[in-house]
Amino acid sequence: MFVFMKKYRKNILCLISCSALLLFSSCSTQFSRFQKQEVSLAAYTPKVVLPAQNIPLPATDFSFCMPKAALEPIVDPRIEITQTFSPREINHLVAHDPALFKSGNKHTINLDLIADEDFAFPLPGAKVISPYGGKRRGHTGVDIKTVPNDTILSAFDGVVRMSKPYAAYGNVIVVRHYNGLETVYSHNSKNFVKSGDIVKAGQPIGLTGRTGRTTTAHLHFETRINGQHFNPNIIFNLKERCLQRKRIVCTKTSGGSIAVRYVS
Numbered sequence: 001m002f003v004f005m006k007k008y009r010k011n012i013l014c015l016i017s018c019s020a021l022l023l024f025s026s027c028s029t030q031f032s033r034f035q036k037q038e039v040s041l042a043a044y045t046p047k048v049v050l051p052a053q054n055i056p057l058p059a060t061d062f063s064f065c066m067p068k069a070a071l072e073p074i075v076d077p078r079i080e081i082t083q084t085f086s087p088r089e090i091n092h093l094v095a096h097d098p099a100l101f102k103s104g105n106k107h108t109i110n111l112d113l114i115a116d117e118d119f120a121f122p123l124p125g126a127k128v129i130s131p132y133g134g135k136r137r138g139h140t141g142v143d144i145k146t147v148p149n150d151t152i153l154s155a156f157d158g159v160v161r162m163s164k165p166y167a168a169y170g171n172v173i174v175v176r177h178y179n180g181l182e183t184v185y186s187h188n189s190k191n192f193v194k195s196g197d198i199v200k201a202g203q204p205i206g207l208t209g210r211t212g213r214t215t216t217a218h219l220h221f222e223t224r225i226n227g228q229h230f231n232p233n234i235i236f237n238l239k240e241r242c243l244q245r246k247r248i249v250c251t252k253t254s255g256g257s258i259a260v261r262y263v264s
Helices: 002-042 087-091
Strands: 106-110 127-130 142-145 151-153 158-165 171-177 181-188 204-207 219-225 228-230 247-252 258-263
Touching: 087 158, 171 204, 181 204, 228 258
Parallel strands: none
Antiparallel strands: 106 247, 127 142, 142 219, 151 204, 158 171, 171 181, 181 219, 219 228, 247 258
16 A cells, blocks of 8 residues: 555646646747847838829919019119319319200209218317308308318218318319219318319318318308209208208209208
């Protein structure tokens, strides 16, 4: 009986060992399959399908309708002026421009269209010592003063019509500008420019002095239209030394004189 029990226990242990071996073998096989699947998934590259190329466009033309921005009109304040001068125009202060008033009796100058860099006060820092007209009957301009031999500047772009000594004016310069005006600078100690020279606004053209009929060094400054003088304060604010931002109309009368006034 003892031998039988011993033999039976030995068979039971052998059976358990075989079962454990089979179980271990089965787990190893499943794990190996899992590893292969994992490797297979890791090595998998999805296929990317690209869109078709050379897709034909519709035969009908098409365009995007965008609103066009309105362009502001560009107005050039310059006009046609005579730039070649006769001997009389070169040697005499008063001269008419044949290009002015050829299409009518009115000439308009819009000072507000003149850019800041296209004008200059003729004597920066100067003060008025004698106004236009005033107590001195026949005073055709304004007298402005700083110090002797101060630099005189051209008021606007233009062409020098006259540069020479001239009677009581002493050394004088007359510049014809592209807006139709002429400006006069006199009593100069020295002129830097000659007739026919092109000058820019703010360009030095001479030095203040006391040549001609004068008692002190200063600049006698005039504004003229077609040879006729008018108050420079219409063009410049002489107190502030800046340009009057207004529109002026020069009207030629039946008697030949020219009336200069502001218009709205």
